[in-house]
Amino acid sequence: MFREVRTTDEKELFSVEDVAKKLGITARTLHYYEEVGLIVPSSRTAGGHRLYAQDVVEKLAYILRIKDSLGYSLQEIRNVLAAQETLDRLRESYQSGSETERQQIIDESIELMTTILQHIDEKLEKLSEMKTGLLERLDRVKKLRP
Amino acid sequence: MFREVRTTDEKELFSVEDVAKKLGITARTLHYYEEVGLIVPSSRTAGGHRLYAQDVVEKLAYILRIKDSLGYSLQEIRNVLAAQETLDRLRESYQSGSETERQQIIDESIELMTTILQHIDEKLEKLSEMKTGLLERLDRVKKLRP
DNA sequence: CAATACGTTGACGTAAGGATTAGATATTGC
DNA sequence: GCAATATCTAATCCTTACGTCAACGTATTG
Incomplete structure (x- = not known):
């Protein structure tokens, strides 16, 4: 249900969809922001799926506030x-x-x-x-x- | 200096640049909005230059408020x-x-x-x-x- | 009335994603 | 434990809302 990681120190990691839903955006936006160097996933699964830690999610939320509220x-x-x-x-x-x-x-x-x-x-x-x-x-x- | 018109009834008409400066946009935006059917110049000069009356300028200002403030x-x-x-x-x-x-x-x-x-x-x-x-x-x- | 400024229609360029595809990866249900 | 189902990946093309020339016609001003 939640993708926790073996690093033992409690860091929860979120999938693309998790983050997208949480912030009201689409997966495409995450991919695009990565493409243009705004954000980077904290890690990836063995299979290559993106995983985001809390701090990256917060940075993203900040970016979206500036973009949406201030244009x-x-x-x-x-x-x-x-x-x-x-x-x-x-x-x-x-x-x-x-x-x-x-x-x-x-x-x-x-x-x-x-x-x-x-x-x-x-x-x-x-x-x-x-x-x-x-x-x-x-x-x-x-x-x-x- | 100001392009007034012969229609005798006092309507001031503004050029593309006049309007653009007044509203803080570029001529391209006016052209584009016309292209997509949002606004239409009130008239044209004999040579084909666009002329906008006050009501169109106000409509445009309204459009820009909705766009910029509300996104x-x-x-x-x-x-x-x-x-x-x-x-x-x-x-x-x-x-x-x-x-x-x-x-x-x-x-x-x-x-x-x-x-x-x-x-x-x-x-x-x-x-x-x-x-x-x-x-x-x-x-x-x-x-x-x- | 020539020089300069401004406008016209294309046409192509760009930013910020949306939509779609084909194939790999994860999750769930039994 | 593995098939069915749900997600994710990269890649590519599409769309919106203009920006940016180019090539040329129109208006204004000295």
């Missing part, structure tokens, strides 16, 4: 992910290069996040406007009823 | 527009068919608008979640600074 292209998403990974590396081994380099990474991260926040706010505003407009129209239509 | 496909947008036009026709010549037919049109409109409202709410929620998450992360990153 970013996969290329833009790649850039966002790359920036975040750079930041993560900085955070973990906190002597990765010179101080100016360090500063630059942080500054770029802040800039990127600020830009994304702006996009979110724009979307939120447009959606709110659409909502009020629609609610008004819905009201008017409902008055046509007996 | 609807052009096909879905066509359905929405068709439903609205059906309703508009009903509203104007208010004896277009039987009473049951009338009811059906109204009910379908209400249903459609309710569905769209749901999509809007879903988007709003996802965006809000993303926003809070990002704000937290931004805060943490800012603490890495001197």
